[in-house]
Amino acid sequence: MNNSYDLFPYQDIVNTYAGSVVYPPGGRYGPRIQNDIQLVFLHTGYMEIEIDGTLTSFEPGHVILLKPGHLEQFKFSETKETWHRWISIHYSRIAPEAYAYLDSLPLCLPISEEFNRLIDLIISSQHNNNVESGLQRSLGLAALNMYVGESSRFKQHASIHPSVDQAKTVMQSRFSENLSLAEVASAVGLSPEHLVRLFRQHERITPIKYLWNYRILRGIELLVHSGLSVSEISVRCGFQTSYHFARKIKESIGHTPSSIRSTAWEGNN
Structure with missing residues (x-):
């Protein structure tokens, strides 16, 4: 074995x-x-x-x-x-x-x-x-x-993972803000180009794509487990508008915020 x-x-x-x-x-x-x-x-x-x-x-x-x-x-x-x-x-x-x-x-x-x-x-x-x-x-x-x-x-890849981890921690703690790639890279002491290369190597996506995926993930969680309005969730998760939030969710998983919430809440009844 x-x-x-x-x-x-x-x-x-x-x-x-x-x-x-x-x-x-x-x-x-x-x-x-x-x-x-x-x-x-x-x-x-x-x-x-x-x-x-x-x-x-x-x-x-x-x-x-x-x-x-x-x-x-x-x-x-x-x-x-x-x-x-x-x-x-x-x-x-x-x-x-x-x-x-x-x-x-x-x-x-x-x-x-x-x-x-x-x-x-x-x-x-x-x-x-x-x-x-x-x-x-x-x-x-x-x-x-x-x-x-x-x-x-x-x-x-342990020797360089800490830089990626640090960048992910920055994005996870500040995902509601209008973060730029330059700000994330500066926070971890790297150039934007270097940070992008590390993310592509270890996460197979760019840092900004990771940030949007995390915002979507957090938005879905709030839809399922909170009574916050879609507009409030959009603001908390760093989306420009509720329409922007709904479009990103639909592109990601094929469902609207309202359908995600109704399906989850029906399943808990």
Whole structure:
């Protein structure tokens, strides 16, 4: 057994489910015993996780690997909302060598656009598929293997990833502003041209495309989980007008803001 497909076989997956939550300032969660392999995507705010008595802090823009059998307690930003999403993959059994393999992986990685698209798909597909369905279980395995693959890629490029991470953190904390490429590059001490090259190499998109994708992602989250008007969400997420917001959403996922909200709210009734 020498790769993740052998160590974490599809047939041993019981279910896969994903979710999203926004914690208010000063939020807490736990303690709990982790029962699944869980990937936590931190989008805004701040998170501290105490795992078996060891405290680690995480900044936005990272996906965190949590492993079964550990005692966890969560503490969120004291000053701002913390938005995170998660994918939980529940296995009927995990072999000792698989546990050892999980321990060899990084505790967290930068969130790539591919990972964002995958969790979008898992969450949206839950509306029409049981968490134990073949599709959801397959998507859970895809998420786990994506983490493995991106761990390898991150290790290969660790020497220059911090600059990309810093730029992503700047954009995630200031996405409501009218940010320019020059401002982002200046904030991380790079020329705009150098920053574009790094993003193309590691994220396969430009910094400004990343920023618009993040605005869209945050806008969808507010449509689903808040009662804010479309106009207010547009302003909060850095769009010029509500029409601009609606057009970008439609181009990205093929649905209007009103249809996204109505579908999500109907699913919760």
